[in-house]
Amino acid sequence: MPDDQSRQFPADQFPADTAFSSVERRLVAYLVALWRLRVPIRHAKPDAAGNPPRRVSLSDGLIWMPGTFRGVDGHRSGALFRAALVHAGAHLRFTGPRFPAAGLKPLQLALVSLIEDARVEQLAMREHPGLLRVWRPFHVAEPDGAGTAPALMARLARALIDPDYRDDDAWVAKGRRLFFAAESDWHSPALSRRIGGLLGNDLGQMRVQFNSKDHVVEPAYRDDNIGLWDHGEAPPSPPSDAETVFEAFRTEQEERDRGRPDDQVGEGATPARLSATDVPARAVGEEEITAPPVRYPEWDYRVGIDRPDWVVLNERRSEPGDPAAIARIVERHQATADRLTALVRSAKVSRPVRLRRQPEGDRMDLDACIDAMVSHRRGEAPDPRVHEVLVRRNRDLSVLLLLDVSASTGDPVAGGGRSVLSVEREAATLFAQALDGLGDPFAIHAFRSNGRQDVSYYRIKAFRQPYDDAARGRLAGLKAGLSTRLGTALRHAGRLLERQATHRRLLLVVTDGEPSDIDVADRRYLLDDARRAVLGLAARGIDCFVIGLDPQGRDYLTRMFGARNVMVIDRADKLPEVLPTFYLRLST
Amino acid sequence: MALDAHRIPEEPYYRPVAGEVALFEAAYAARMPMMLKGPTGCGKTRFIEHMAWRLGRPLVTVACHEDMTASDLVGRFLLDPGGTVWHDGPLTQAVRHGAICYLDEIVEARQDTTVVIHPLTDARRILPLEKRNELVQAHPDFQLVISYNPGYQSVLKDLKESTKQRFAAIEFGYPNATVEAEIVAHESGVDANVAALLVRIAASSRNLKGHGLQEGVSTRMLIHAGRLAAQGIALETACRIALVLPITDDADVRDAFSAAVSAAIA
Numbered sequence: 001m002p003d004d005q006s007r008q009f010p011a012d013q014f015p016a017d018t019a020f021s022s023v024e025r026r027l028v029a030y031l032v033a034l035w036r037l038r039v040p041i042r043h044a045k046p047d048a049a050g051n052p053p054r055r056v057s058l059s060d061g062l063i064w065m066p067g068t069f070r071g072v073d074g075h076r077s078g079a080l081f082r083a084a085l086v087h088a089g090a091h092l093r094f095t096g097p098r099f100p101a102a103g104l105k106p107l108q109l110a111l112v113s114l115i116e117d118a119r120v121e122q123l124a125m126r127e128h129p130g131l132l133r134v135w136r137p138f139h140v141a142e143p144d145g146a147g148t149a150p151a152l153m154a155r156l157a158r159a160l161i162d163p164d165y166r167d168d169d170a171w172v173a174k175g176r177r178l179f180f181a182a183e184s185d186w187h188s189p190a191l192s193r194r195i196g197g198l199l200g201n202d203l204g205q206m207r208v209q210f211n212s213k214d215h216v217v218e219p220a221y222r223d224d225n226i227g228l229w230d231h232g233e234a235p236p237s238p239p240s241d242a243e244t245v246f247e248a249f250r251t252e253q254e255e256r257d258r259g260r261p262d263d264q265v266g267e268g269a270t271p272a273r274l275s276a277t278d279v280p281a282r283a284v285g286e287e288e289i290t291a292p293p294v295r296y297p298e299w300d301y302r303v304g305i306d307r308p309d310w311v312v313l314n315e316r317r318s319e320p321g322d323p324a325a326i327a328r329i330v331e332r333h334q335a336t337a338d339r340l341t342a343l344v345r346s347a348k349v350s351r352p353v354r355l356r357r358q359p360e361g362d363r364m365d366l367d368a369c370i371d372a373m374v375s376h377r378r379g380e381a382p383d384p385r386v387h388e389v390l391v392r393r394n395r396d397l398s399v400l401l402l403l404d405v406s407a408s409t410g411d412p413v414a415g416g417g418r419s420v421l422s423v424e425r426e427a428a429t430l431f432a433q434a435l436d437g438l439g440d441p442f443a444i445h446a447f448r449s450n451g452r453q454d455v456s457y458y459r460i461k462a463f464r465q466p467y468d469d470a471a472r473g474r475l476a477g478l479k480a481g482l483s484t485r486l487g488t489a490l491r492h493a494g495r496l497l498e499r500q501a502t503h504r505r506l507l508l509v510v511t512d513g514e515p516s517d518i519d520v521a522d523r524r525y526l527l528d529d530a531r532r533a534v535l536g537l538a539a540r541g542i543d544c545f546v547i548g549l550d551p552q553g554r555d556y557l558t559r560m561f562g563a564r565n566v567m568v569i570d571r572a573d574k575l576p577e578v579l580p581t582f583y584l585r586l587s588t
Numbered sequence: 589m590a591l592d593a594h595r596i597p598e599e600p601y602y603r604p605v606a607g608e609v610a611l612f613e614a615a616y617a618a619r620m621p622m623m624l625k626g627p628t629g630c631g632k633t634r635f636i637e638h639m640a641w642r643l644g645r646p647l648v649t650v651a652c653h654e655d656m657t658a659s660d661l662v663g664r665f666l667l668d669p670g671g672t673v674w675h676d677g678p679l680t681q682a683v684r685h686g687a688i689c690y691l692d693e694i695v696e697a698r699q700d701t702t703v704v705i706h707p708l709t710d711a712r713r714i715l716p717l718e719k720r721n722e723l724v725q726a727h728p729d730f731q732l733v734i735s736y737n738p739g740y741q742s743v744l745k746d747l748k749e750s751t752k753q754r755f756a757a758i759e760f761g762y763p764n765a766t767v768e769a770e771i772v773a774h775e776s777g778v779d780a781n782v783a784a785l786l787v788r789i790a791a792s793s794r795n796l797k798g799h800g801l802q803e804g805v806s807t808r809m810l811i812h813a814g815r816l817a818a819q820g821i822a823l824e825t826a827c828r829i830a831l832v833l834p835i836t837d838d839a840d841v842r843d844a845f846s847a848a849v850s851a852a853i854a
């Protein structure tokens with residue numbers, strides 16, 4: 001038995017075998033295929049004493065997976081991970097609320113768990129009978145084994161799943177009889193409680209040895225079953241990334257009704273709104289300035305002049321966040337990400353384009369030839385453009401995505417839930433993922449302002465940098481705060497974009513409101529300055545587009561960017577899907 | 589008579605799923621342009637064949653593609669020894685002689701091609717042949733039907749709004765498990781149990797839609813698997829070559845799907 005081996009050898013004498021990470025993606029897809037179950041999986045860490053976890057654990061809707069099962073050879077450990085994950089899936093699918101542990105002896109707890117394991121597996125096999133082949137190979141207990149409690153339990157476990165197993169032990173036979181006699185009740189978890197309680201009692205009276213401290217569930221693919229029990233204590237503190245706890249199990253809903261589950265996710269995950277008043281000191285004080293300040297002019301419509309060197313812009317670097325948060329975003333939006341990958345693939349191949357009716361070319365355009373002949377016969381002057389050429393349209397453009405991260409982006413999006421900023425972050429994530437696949441040079445920057453002396457500009461991913469964990473960390477670390485001096489940010493972005501040597505250059509802005517700043521009272525002032533900046537960029541061959549998250553924003557956005565360059569979306573939570581597709585459409 | 593070759597002599601097998609047959613009959617009675625929406629391989633083509641047979645109309649089918657020009661639909665002048673002669677395209681033939689014209693996968697055609705159907709789909713019911721300087725008034729029995737698979741094609745190639753809004757639509761999906769099993773059994777010759785099993789296997793691939801798969805396994809693919817099984821190929825192998833291998837090149841997703849196939853088989 002795999003686990004006995006690992007007991008005989010010091011753990012570190014064994015090289016780590018197949019790591020879970022190498023099979024994770026396929027096994028996650030397997031659970032989706034079987035049950036539409038998409039469960040966040042976390043890699044379990046060693047316990048306080050430094051011992052690696054030996055069993056899977058289920059808690060708070062997460063599956064905690066050991067990175068490896070020690071002492072299991074590579075071939076078998078792939079199968080073991082599969083068996084373990086479907087077992088966990090069967091619990092998530094069929095196990096109900098936690099059982100109250102109060103009043104049960106350790107042996108009874110173990111037996112109720114064992115029956116519950118058998119019950120969920122039987123239910124799973126009603127839907128997918130072939131799962132027997134996944135689990136049975138790990139049941140290797142033999143009828144002539146020792147009469148200790150662990151051995152008897154392993155035998156009972158086998159008797160409850162393996163129809164070909166023979167065991168004459170009275171206790172094992174009783175368990176088997178009770179369990180199969182109740183087949184019509186398998187759907188009810190109360191059955192595990194009843195039969196398990198009985199069998200635990202019997203075993204207790206047999207005075208076999210049982211040490212609940214050392215007890216390890218067998219076979220190795222089964223989870224520790226701690227998640228089954230409610231010990232009446234405060235729930236264990238949630239893992240650091242609280243958001244993951246709320247990740248939906250079922251993907252069903254997600255597909256029928258895109259966006260809804262995320263609203264639910266948000267319930268517990270909404271970052272606290274950072275008010276404009278408590279952020280300035282902190283944000284400015286702690287963030288490292290990464291380049292000398294740059295001064296930009298600003299347009300004053302009242303006098304009709306550009307005020308020279310009026311605004312000061314500082315490039316800053318904010319505290320990076322956890323790049324894994326970005327990976328989880330992709331996970332959560334897998335459907336969109338996949339769709340984008342497909343779109344990207346088709347956008348990427350420089351498709352040959354057939355140009356008809358050309359004055360010259362490498363072949364004849366049949367239709368044009370015939371038309372020419374027809375005209376000729378009729379005595380008209382034929383059109384001489386009778387050729388056809390095949391050209392390849394290569395992509396030759398770069399794009400800069402500029403995110404508004406002012407205080408208002410800390411507000412929840414309509415319908416409650418996540419903040420605007422987290423929606424922007426998700427959108428930027430999918431955008432980056434798509435662009436990375438596409439190969440177009442791209443940058444992701446963000447801005448906010450705190451009066452004309454201090455516009456902050458963040459390069460989350462610069463054109464020359466790869467989209468790597470460092471960039472993902474910066475993206476994860478974005479925080480909302482301060483105001484929106486859009487014109488200056490546009491000028492700076494334009495300056496950076498201008499250096500790109502591509503044929504076309506695109507500046508894509510995402511904002512949730514009107515430009516504003518603490519030292520400007522006149523609404524029109526910053527609007528007109530931004531408009532001036534857009535015109536200036538257009539003159540230098542940079543196309544600006546804006547995606548507005550304020551459903552009422554069309555008027556002011558149109559004033560700044562021009563009607564054809566504005567896209568307003570009515571529900572901000574659609575941004576992650578809209579942004580990358582919008583770009584793909586613009587660029588093809 | 590013209591278009592005799594396009595008549596459907598025998599009833600094509602079609603298993604109605606909801607009220608689509610009656611809906612279509614009503615739409616035909618009004619000569620309303622129809623759009624059949626739905627994923628690939630779910631019976632749209634079979635349905636229109638069946639309806640053409642039922643209504644006793646010839647069926648002219650055009651598989652649209654990117655390189656198709658308006659001339660490919662309406663017709664063109666060809667040269668012959670005596671001068672030039674006009675040849676009606678398939679659409680024009682259907683319009684003149686009162687057939688049902690089925691434009692399959694219309695989004696594949698370029699938008700400048702699709703606009704030729706506009707005057708046919710409003711009250712005028714005419715087809716202008718510009719090159720010939722002729723306006724063809726549609727035969728009273730003529731009807732235009734298109735198929736459209738939203739979400740499958742790129743956003744870059746969607747139908748124009750002005751095109752979409754000219755049609756009424758019937759939505760096709762995968763039928764429920766019992767009906768789909770009946771279809772699979774009928775078309776492939778496997779028994780009811782095997783057919784039901786195949787449909788359960790399809791469900792696991794459909795779960796993967798959006799999670800690695802673009803589309804789940806279609807009824808058509810199930811029929812393929814069933815036909816192989818009916819020839820005596822082991823079911824797991826039949827599924828492998830007719831379902832798992834064709835549907836994706838992603839090794840992980842393929843592994844997940846084939847493991848789900850094997851979990852379905854006792």
Ligand SMILES: Nc1ncnc2c1ncn2[C@@H]1O[C@H](COP(=O)(O)OP(=O)(O)OP(=O)(O)O)[C@@H](O)[C@H]1O
Pocket residue numbers: 601602603604605627628629630631632633634635692735737763771775807808811
């Ligand atoms: N309701 C049904 N009744 C009878 N046969 C069906 C039905 N649905 C699907 N089929 C079977 O599925 C096969 C595929 O269907 P069909 O060719 O009509 O698909 P389609 O929807 O036109 O696909 P595509 O969009 O790829 O053209 C048919 O050949 C037929 O055997």
Ligand SMILES: [Mg+2]
Pocket residue numbers: 087091117222223224225
């Ligand atoms: Mg368990």
